[in-house]
Amino acid sequence: MLKERELPLSALRAFAVAARSDSLSAAAEELGVTHGAVSKQVRLLEDWLGQQVFTREGRSVALTPYGSVLAEQLSQSFRNIEAACQYVRRRRSKAVLAVEAPSTFAMYFLMPRLKRFEKANPDLAVWISTRMTGQTPDVSSHDLLITRGGGDKIGGHSKASTLLLEEHLTPVCSLDLVQERTIEKPEDLLAFPLITSATRPGHWEAWLKKAGMRDHLFEGGHRFDHMFVAMHAVREGFGSIVAPKEFFPGKPEWRLVCPFPELVVKGEKYFAQPTSRADPRYLGRFLDWLRDEIRS
Template sequence: MALRAFAVAARTDSLSAAAEELGVTHGAVSKQVRSLEDWLGQQVFMREGRGLALTPYGKVLAEQLGRSFQNIDAACQYVRRHRSKSVLAVEAPSTFAMYFLMPRLKRFENKYPGSTIWISTRMTGQAPDASSSDLIITRGDADRVGARLKGSTALFEESLTPVCSEESLRRRPVKKPPDILKHPLITSATRPGNWEAWLHEAGIRDYVFEGGHRFDHMFVAVHAVREGLGSIVAPKEFFPGQGQWKLRCPLPGLVVKGEKYFAHPTSRADPRYVDRFVDWLEEEIRK
């Protein structure tokens, strides 16, 4: 209260005007200012004729307080403007967030204009953070989330197939499985054995991996595909056709099954918003 009284008095150059604005007595404002000066060990006002003037220390304090109160007011106004919006905090694996959620998120916001989605990403091997999330999406189980979960919804099982850039496919078309060997095969440390499983399914059993690009995480490896460095086996659910990433699955009917994805509401979640988002996810998966 003392800082507020001082800030108003500094702006109006008058204890009486400050008292009127704050709806208190002149004496109450004067007492608050004296209390502030006692605590600071410095005078913030000095008499100048019949009015008040700020001391050098008072000017510094008034300037900083003015900025602080403006920032607080701006924050309050922001929250008030968005009081009709529902915010859902979603944590998801990095590749899922980047290649499945983000390209579709605008459709959700258009369908539910009063909703806002906050997305945080999780690297492979990193434990989910249920304390700051309303919904956690996992690839595989989520045993480490523990008691904070309120139930799980199975979203889909990965259909793993080669993914290539459209530019590389123009240069080296893939019409049948052996054609994929014209492309350098990119691997990811977090998805070991994907290429071997797919090549075996395709009837290509004698291919020997020698050299080639290898990356620590799938989303980094997919970016390398976008740059034209080669092709990778990835979930075709992330690349349903020509899109903003200019990536395509040349043999979409030839797949091997990967991990399942699950959506887990946490104990802090509002069921109305979580259920709506999960229902929308399931709609997107069926498309």
């Protein structure tokens, strides 16, 4: 497999320009070099490839079949590079903070609030990546890791972690479900399916025990692999789930409610873990905002 340092980049650039030009002279003019310099780069490329990319007839040249394939791919590649460079140049006045967070936290806590942060901080863009339960945090690609469960240092590139919040778990259901039947006491929830997720086992059992229902037998019901998937079923009115009340009611259009917000059991803790690549100025601003959102 070729390595980047082995690619004859100057020769490839000269060939790409020559391939779309009427002649090597026109390519030389565009590149600001001599006709001989372009011709030399093309010969170097052909020697490196072991294939001709041009056929020569007098002073004119034409692409060979291999040359056409290479020219087409290079043209697309250089357009992609140019677009990426233009994008980065346009964002010169805006810094980027890359944040990785557990999927449910990102979707139900961060994303609904993020526009408020960006509106108040027009010079700073926050890019969110999600991490599924069990996945190893990507330390090298992010400025901040939000973790659920352990507050230990992750890898050799992360700094000391700080506690963000502790989950307070309580049933969550759709407003339509509540309007369908009056829910006045915890037992009333048993009239609807109890939705669970494989990544958060034992939540219903713990809450039902706290509510004084120790002997409820789970039979059937909707069970999903991840919490954020299960929440879609909750929003559709298929039942209720025990989830962190800090994430809800969230957006008004979700129409989600916590019928017993004061009847909770404690769940896992969330930690913020900066990495060594984070700029303290932007990181501090985002963490201050995040703590304010959690307090409110």
